[in-house]
Every structure is written in structure tokens, then in C-alpha cells.
Amino acid sequence: MSKLMYDFGLVGLGVMGHNFILNVADNDFTVCGLDLDEEKVRSLIEAGGDSQKVTATTEVGTFVTSLSSPRKIMLLVPAGDLVDKAIESLLPHLDQGDIIIDGGNSFFTNTDRREAYLKEKGINFFGAGVSGGAEGARKGPSIMPGGNKEAYEYIRPIFEAASAKFKGEPCVTYLGPKSAGNYVKMVHNGIEYGLMQLTSEIYDVLKKTCDLSNDELSATFDQWNKGRLQSFLIEITAEIFMKDDNIAEGRLVDNILDKARQKGTGKWTSQNAMDLGIPVPSIDIAVSMREISALKDIRLKADEIYSRPEPVVRDKSELLKQAEEALYFSFIVTYAQGLHQLAEASESYGYELNLSEVAKIWRAGCIIRAALLDDISTTFSEAPGLKNILMATSFVTKVQAALPSVRALVSHGVKSGIPLPGLSNSLTYFDAFTSGRLPLNLIQAQRDHFGSHTYERIDQEGIFHTDW
Structure with missing residues (x-):
């Protein structure tokens, strides 16, 4: 390594780390990578070419001392103990x-713990969600x-340069204190689960x-x-249907096993929404469907035991119109649920989130980027x-216009025995x-009947109990 002092350091030179550090270097910052795998270190140095802007090492001490002060070190390692x-x-x-x-998908309470621990040592700690996959890391993700707001100024120029741009605006902004960044990324991923489930249901029907x-x-x-459904997930869905299988005959999508895996962020979103008392059923069911x-194995056996109705064949043009309107409606509702959760979390955890800015930095680079986010x-x-957003005048008209199609499509799915849990x-x-x-008045009566849990009345204030 040369004695040049580098602007930015990154630990973890897997695909995401390798791509992101090269992205930073492309934006005229000098960068140094750290990984215990000599091959990954060698790969990054080779990718940097003859430029003096990119280097890497397997030695922690060498890595840290090569960075300019204050040192700005990003971790792109799997969440958990490795962080x-x-x-x-x-x-x-x-x-x-x-x-x-x-820069990983750490659970937000772990970020709070690490931030408090490092603060005692005088070290600034950031949780920074990065969305966009490997391609986004290389070409510009949403960050x-x-x-700490003051410390963010040291990393802001780097993040703004490396992030995706929407009409020239960087898809990154300071979100708030403590774990605000990781929390927003968690809910981003929950919304992602919902949108993917909805898209799969439309495909099915x-x-x-x-x-x-x-x-x-x-x-x-x-x-x-x-059109109005313009989004990354709709774009790649169109591409997926055209991909030929290089192992067997036909298109690849038809030979992929219908078992969807998950890494936990959707589940975290759902669980924390329940803690906050905010309903996010479009996200909940997306987790449950995975x-x-x-x-x-059980599904295959159950399929043999139970009969189901034959799918009701529909006029293609009419069904396509209903499908588009139902998907648009459900996308709006899923964003509404996730952003409502962010609003409540901001108050409960002191994040002071600006939801307009959150939607702004999701407009490009990230997996849930969509034209709809500009309106949001x-x-x-x-x-x-x-x-x-369902309470906003600008969305009332959009939602109201789509409702007949949503009701018709959900009814069509029920009659045809096709599960549409995200849409419904x-x-x-x-x-x-x-x-x-x-x-729910009946539920309150039941609770009071069997457990003396009391209830409120519609005609006068106070807490009541009845000897049933």
C-alpha cells in the first residue's frame, strides 16, 4: 500500500462491498478496503486498475492508519455478531x-445498543440502510x-456522490438520530415484501x-x-417472463420452485408494527405467504385431499384492466401502511422523520422505487x-376510482379458488x-363477560363493567 491517506474505508469486500467501494472511487474519492480473504483484496485492487485511488488490505491496523481523519469506515458484513x-x-x-x-440490515435495537456503546468511547456510529442490490451498490443505491447529525456532515459528500440520483437529486439524506436509518430500511424491506406478494398474485390470476x-x-x-405503475419491481417482472432456461426447456420462471425464502426484515417490520399498534396487514400476509x-410437502398432500373450483375464465381485456387498477390500489395501500408505521415509530423512538424526505430518497436506486413515490x-x-396518505385529498380520487376493480378481482379470485391474500x-x-x-363493540362485551375487562360506551364517558 502507498502512504496516501484515503478518504473512505470499507470492511467486507463481498459483492456489495466490492461494488460500493468502486462506486465511491468513481466519484473521485480515494478508498481503502479491508477483508480477511486475500482473494477479495486482490480482486478489488485489480478492479481499481493503475489508479492510486483504490487499495485494499487484510491487516486491520494498516487499514485504519491509512485513512484520513476523522476516519470514515463503512461495514458491509452480514447482520448479527459479525458486525x-x-x-x-x-x-x-x-x-x-x-x-x-x-451498511447492513441490522435490527434497529442492535444499532441503538452499538451507538450508545461507541458514544461512550467517543466514536460516532451510523446505521445506514443501503438498497439497490449489487447493481445499485455499483451504480448508485438509495442510502x-x-x-449523529453533526458527524453526518463528514460522510454526506461521499454518500451524496455515490447515491442514486432522481432528476439530479441524491437519493440519500440524514434521517434522524440513533437507529433512524436502520429502522427506515427495515420498513422499506417490509413494503418490498408486500409489493412482491401483490405482484405475484396478479401474475397468478x-x-x-x-x-x-x-x-x-x-x-x-x-x-x-x-404508466402509473412504473417501478423497479414491475420492470424486472416483465424481464423475468422472457428469460429462457439454460438447463431445461422453456422459460426459467416456470422451472423455479414455489418456495420463497426470507432474511427476516419483513418479519421484523410486522412484529414491530404490532408493538406500535399500527396495522400493516398487506405486509403481515406477505410474510405469512413466504x-x-x-x-x-404438506401443500402437495393437501392439494390431493381437497377439491377446488375450476378457474373462472374471463375476458382478457376486462381482466387486465381490473388487474392494473387492483395492483395500483394495493401498491398505494402498502406504501400507506409502511409510512404510517414510520410516522408512529418516529414519535415513539424520537427519530423526527420527515416522511416527504423518506419518500424522496426511495424514488431511485432502491428496490421499491416507483413513480408513485413522487406523488407520496x-x-x-x-x-x-x-x-x-389515504387521508390525503390527492389520493382519495385515485383510490376511489380503483375500488370497483379491486372488489371485482378479489371476488373473481375467491370464485376461482385462487389465493389473493395480499389483494384481499x-x-x-x-x-x-x-x-x-x-x-368490535361485541368483542369488548365478550371480554367484559368472561374477564371483567370493562368497556366504554358511545353515549357517555367513563369505564364500565356489567355483571353479565
Whole structure:
């Protein structure tokens, strides 16, 4: 290694780390990588070419001393114990005021713990969610940092340069103190689960009741991607249907086993929403469907035991119209649920989130990027105290217009025996959220009957109990 002092350090030179550090270097910062794997170190140095801007090492001490002060070190290692081990390996070599950034999907309470621990030692710690996959890391991801606001100024130029851009605006901003960044990334991933589940259901109903070929499915999603459903997930779905299988005959999508895996961020979103008392059923069911999909052996046996109705064949043009409107409605509802959770978490955990800014940095680079987010950002900007976009005038018209198609499509799925839990949960959430009177009065009566849990009345204030 040369004696040049490097602007930015990165620990963990897997695909994400390798790509992100080269991205930073492309934006005229000098970078140094650290990995215990000599091959990964060698690969990064080779990728940097003859440039003096990129280097790497397997030695922690050499790595830290090569960085300019305050040292700005990003960790891109798997969440969990490896993050703590990486921090402990760095600590003996750091000075007060240095900055460590966890770029992985760490659970937000772990980030709070690490931030408090390092603060005692005079080290600034950031949880910074990074979304966009390997390609985003290389070409520009959406970055969600949270931590000390003053210390963020040292990393802001690097993150703004390396992030994705939407009409010239960087898809990164300071979100708030402590674990604000990791929390926002967690909910981002929960929304991602919901959108993916919804897209898969639309695929299922179109394939089973319209008998659309993969070519037709691709053309449909490609057309939708040119309209109000424009988004990364719709774009790649169109591409997926056209991919030939290089092992067997036909298209690859038809030979992929229907068992979806998960890394936990969707589950965390769902669990924490329950802790906060915020309903996110479109996200909840997306997590549950991945769990159901894992029960492949049992599902196959159950399929032989139970009969189901034959899919009701529908007019193609009518069904496609309903499918587009239902998907658009459900996308809105899923974003609404996730952002409502962020609004409540911001108050409960002191994040001071600006939801307009959150939606802004999701407009490019990240997995849930979509044209819809521009409207969402504008809506929150115009109504800063808003918690749920379903209450915004600008969304009432959009949602109201789509409702007949949503109801028709969900009904069509029920009649055809096709599970549409994401779509139906989105509709049920909407119907409950917009109902001035729910049957929960009966539940309160039951609770008081068997457990003397008391109830409130509609005609006078106070807490009541009845001897049933």
C-alpha cells in the first residue's frame, strides 16, 4: 500500500462491498478496503486498475492508519455478531471522533445498543440502510443514514456522490438520530415484501384465468411499467417472463420452485408494527405467504385431499384492466401502511422523520422505487402532520376510482379458488380503516363477560363493567 491517506474505508469486500467501494472511487474519492480473504483484496485492487485511488488490505491496523481523519469506515458484513466483531477489531486503532457506518440490515435495537456503546468511547456510529442490490451498490443505491447529525456532515459528500440520483437529486439524506436509518430500511424491506406478494398474485390470476403466455405476461407488465405503475419491481417482472432456461426447456420462471425464502426484515417490520399498534396487514400476509410457501410437502398432500373450483375464465381485456387498477390500489395501500408505521415509530423512538424526505430518497436506486413515490413525497410535503396518505385529498380520487376493480378481482379470485391474500388484505384494511363503525363493540362485551375487562360506551364517558 502507498502512504496516501484515503478518504473512505470499507470492511467486507463481498459483492456489495466490492461494488460500493468502486462506486465511491468513481466519484473521485480515494478508498481503502479491508477483508480477511486475500482473494477479495486482490480482486478489488485489480478492479481499481493503475489508479492510486483504490487499495485494499487484510491487516486491520494498516487499514485504519491509512485513512484520513476523522476516519470514515463503512461495514458491509452480514447482520448479527459479525458486525460486533468487526467493530471490536477496529476499536483499538480508532481515535475519538472517528465514524463507523453499518451498511447492513441490522435490527434497529442492535444499532441503538452499538451507538450508545461507541458514544461512550467517543466514536460516532451510523446505521445506514443501503438498497439497490449489487447493481445499485455499483451504480448508485438509495442510502438511509441515521446517527449523529453533526458527524453526518463528514460522510454526506461521499454518500451524496455515490447515491442514486432522481432528476439530479441524491437519493440519500440524514434521517434522524440513533437507529433512524436502520429502522427506515427495515420498513422499506417490509413494503418490498408486500409489493412482491401483490405482484405475484396478479401474475397468478392472469395466468390461471386468462391463460396468458409468458410473452403476453411480459408485454402486460412492460406496458404497465410505462404508466402509473412504473417501478423497479414491475420492470424486472416483465424481464423475468422472457428469460429462457439454460438447463431445461422453456422459460426459467416456470422451472423455479414455489418456495420463497426470507432474511427476516419483513418479519421484523410486522412484529414491530404490532408493538406500535399500527396495522400493516398487506405486509403481515406477505410474510405469512413466504412461510406457507415453505410448507411445500404438506401443500402437495393437501392439494390431493381437497377439491377446488375450476378457474373462472374471463375476458382478457376486462381482466387486465381490473388487474392494473387492483395492483395500483394495493401498491398505494402498502406504501400507506409502511409510512404510517414510520410516522408512529418516529414519535415513539424520537427519530423526527420527515416522511416527504423518506419518500424522496426511495424514488431511485432502491428496490421499491416507483413513480408513485413522487406523488407520496409531494403529499407529505404539503401536509407535514399527515400520517396516512389515504387521508390525503390527492389520493382519495385515485383510490376511489380503483375500488370497483379491486372488489371485482378479489371476488373473481375467491370464485376461482385462487389465493389473493395480499389483494384481499389490502382491500379489507381499506374497508376497516374507512369504517366509522366496526363490530368490535361485541368483542369488548365478550371480554367484559368472561374477564371483567370493562368497556366504554358511545353515549357517555367513563369505564364500565356489567355483571353479565
